[in-house]
Amino acid sequence: MNDPIGDMLTRIRNGQMRGKSVVATPASKLRGWVLDVLADEGYIRGYEKSEVNGHPGFEISLKYYEGAPVIRELKRVSKPGRRVYLSVNDIPVVRQGLGVSIVSTPRGVMSDAAARSNNVGGEVLCTVF
DSSP states (O other): OOOHHHHHHHHHHHHHHTTOSEEEEEOOHHHHHHHHHHHHTTSEEEEEEEEETTEEEEEEEEOEETTEESOOOEEEOSBTTBOOEEOGGGOOOGGGGTSEEEEEETTEEEEHHHHHHTTOOEEEEEEEO
């Protein structure tokens, strides 16, 4: 697998399109950190560690509001073929502040608002609205 974060985001998108309540994905530290930000921002209910065929994984609990998915748009920004690194002043504001950019910084993976408050830039992993 070349892009594990992109794979996880696609699994979340596909699960929401099918109306699933739980989606499974393989586990890694970076995926866990991204899921922490999604849970803190209220886009997913949470996630739990699980084991699938002897391999560690995550079970992501998706969140819905009045039957519609809470996540309307989930886009991968920085890809393996083209990494996107931005300074703190250049981190994009998603949908006039209604959405969130998830940024991998030297201080850890955090939302765009947290990166601005810590005055640190980094790799923009994805945007969520």
